[in-house]
Amino acid sequence: MRIGLLTDGGYPYATGESRLWCDRLVRGLPQHEFDLFALSRSAHQEDQGWVRLPPQVSRVRTAPLWTPEDGTLRGSGERGLLARLVTGGEQSYGRRDRRRFTEHLTALATAICTPDETGTEAGEGPGAELFTEGLHGLAELARERGGLHLALRSEATVRILEAASRARGTSRTVQNATVPDHLAFAAELERALRPLSLDWYDQESLGAVDLCHAASGGAAALPGLLAKRFFGVPLLVTEHGVPLRAHYLTASDTPYGTPVRALLAGFHGRLTTEVYRQAVIVTPGNTHVRRWQQRCGADPAKQRTVYPGMAAERFGQVGEDAERLGAAGEGDGPGGPDTLVWVGRIEPAKDLIALLHAFAEVRRAVPGARLRVFGAPAEGDEATTYLAHCEALAAQLFPDEATGAHTEGVSPVTFEEIGGPEVPDLAEAYGAGGVIVLSSVVEGFPVSLVEAMFCGRATVSTDVGAVVEVIGGTGLVVPPRNPQALADACVALLRDPERRARLGAAARARALELFTVEQNLAAFRGIYLELMSHAPVRREADTVDAHGDPLPFATPPEARLLGHWTQPAPHLRPQPQPQPQPQPDPVPSTTVPSRVAPGTRLPDRPGEPEPQHTREPEPEGVCAVAAGPAGDGDA
16 A cells, blocks of 8 residues: 655654654565655755665655745745735635635634633543634645645735634633734744645645545644645654653743743644544554543544664663573673663753752662663753753762772762773663663653663652653653652662562563564554455545556456445545436336445446436446446446
8 A cells, every 4th residue: 555654844854753663664664655745944954865775665855844934835926916915825805705714713713812611521521622624724725726834924814813812711811912912923833734735635746645644633634634624634643752741841942932932832722633533543652652642632542652673683682691591590790780771862851950869869779780871862952051050069969989098089970971991882871770760750751660670670750741652561650759768769779679570571582572673663554454355445546547547457446346445434425416207107126236236336446427218237347347337348
C-alpha cells in the first residue's frame, strides 16, 4: 500500500523530532511505498539537509512554516488591494467568496474564544462543531482560490477576532485582549493554518495515497485532516509526546501576554480534539500520553498503545557483560559498585540540583560513592547557565578530596561529555556505574531509562511521566523534588549487590520484550494491514490512467463479491435518486438475488452511478474484471 507519512520539523531532515523513529519505520517496512509530506521549522533545519532515504520512499514534498511575515508559500508579488485583503494566492475573491471567508473565520474564531460549558466532554459541545465547520470551510476556500496567507493577516481578520472575543460567553481574559494582542494572535493563527494553503490536495499528491500516517498531532496532522475531507483517505496519528501539553509548558516562555496565550491555547485545544476525532486509529507511545489524549477527546476504542522502538544492539555487549558478571557474582563491571551515573541533556527540568543534594546524603552513608554526570546542556542560554550553576554547587558541596599529603585532590562528582577516551560511546557511559539515576521533575517517555535497562543496570528514578510504566517493577521509584527519598533509594541499592543484579537482569528482559525496534515495526505492520483490510478496493482515481481509461488489473476480483468488506466508502457511494412512480410494465421483471433490490444492479466501480435500466447481469470473467466494466473495451 502507499502511505503518506506526515511530519512536522523532523524526517526527512537531518535534525528534528521523531527523525530516528520515522527512518526506522520506513526502512523496516520495505513492502510498503512511502510518500513523505514534511513541514520544516527553520532555515537552519533545511540547511542541514536530509538523511539518506531508502528506495521505498517514492517522493518527498516539503513546505516551510518559518517564512517571513511578508512572504507567501506560493511565491510573492504585487497584487491589487482586494487580493491583499482576502487571498494569499493568485486569484482574488468575489463578493460570494468574501462572504464565505467571513462566515468560516467567524465560526473558527467563535469556537476558539468561547470555552465549552463545565461538564461537557471534549469534542461534543457546540464549540467543536463550529471549529470543524470553520476549519474545513477555510480549507475548501483555500483549495479553490489559492491560499489564505494574506487573508489571515488582513484587517478584516483582526476585526473578526475582536468581535469574537467581545461576544457573550467568552472568558474575561480573552475579553481584555487589545488590538496588539489580536494582531499577534492573527499572525500566529496564519502560521498555524499555513498547511491549508499548500498545493498537496489533488489526485496526484495526498489523493493518491491509501493511508495518511501523521508522526505527531498539531500541524503535521492538518494535511491528513484535509486528505480525509477531500478524498476519504483514512488518518492514523502517532504521538510519543503530547503536543498540546508541550504547548502549555512552553507558553510562559513566549513574549506574548495572557490574552494571546489564552487564544493560542484555545486554538491548539480545538485542533487537537478535531485530530483525535477524525483519526481512524490513534497510537500513543505510552499510557501517560494515552491519558492525555483521552482528556483531549480521543476515543479509547480508537487508541492502540505502541511503544517507540529503540536500537537494542548498540547496548548488547554491556548488557551481556552485566548478565554474565551478575550470574558469577563478580560485581558490576569496570564502573564499580559504588558509582552512580546520570545521563541526559542538562536543563532545569532534569533537576540536577536535587540530585546533588541527594548525593550529599549518599556520601554520608557510603563515603566511597561517586557520581558521574554524562551530558551536554540543551540549546539556549538558560541551559548553559543552569549547567554552570550545577558545577558551582557541586564544587561547594564536594570539595576536591586527596587520599594523601602528596596526591592531587579529586572531586567525587564529575561532569563529562560522551565521546572522550574514557567513555567513547553511550553504552560505555551506562556501563560506568552500578546504579543509573533519573531525577527529572518533567518527563515524557524516559529514553535514558530504557537505554539503562538494555544495559542491564538497576535504576532509581522519580515518578514522572511514563517512568512507572517503563520500569514496571524492575527499579526503584521515588517522588520528584525529594532529595532524601532519592538518597535513601540509592543507598539501598549501593549496599545490596545481589538486589542490583536481580533488578538489572529483570530490567534488561523487560526492555528486550517491549521496547525494541522489532516490536514497534510488528505493531505498525499489523495496524497497516488492519486498516487496509477495511478498504481493499482502491479509489476510482487509482483504477484509471491520466486519460480516464481503465488500468489493467487495477481492480481486484474480490471487488465483485457482495459483503460489507467490499462496500465503497460513504463518500463514494452513489446518492439515492428519487424513484419514479411505478408504471404498468407489459414485460415481466427480471428475477435477481434476494440481497439486491429488484430492478437494480451493483455498480461496476465504487462511485459509479446506478444504471437507469433493468437487465440481467452478464457473467464476467477474470479478464473482464481486470479490464473494467463491459463495454469499456476488449477484454
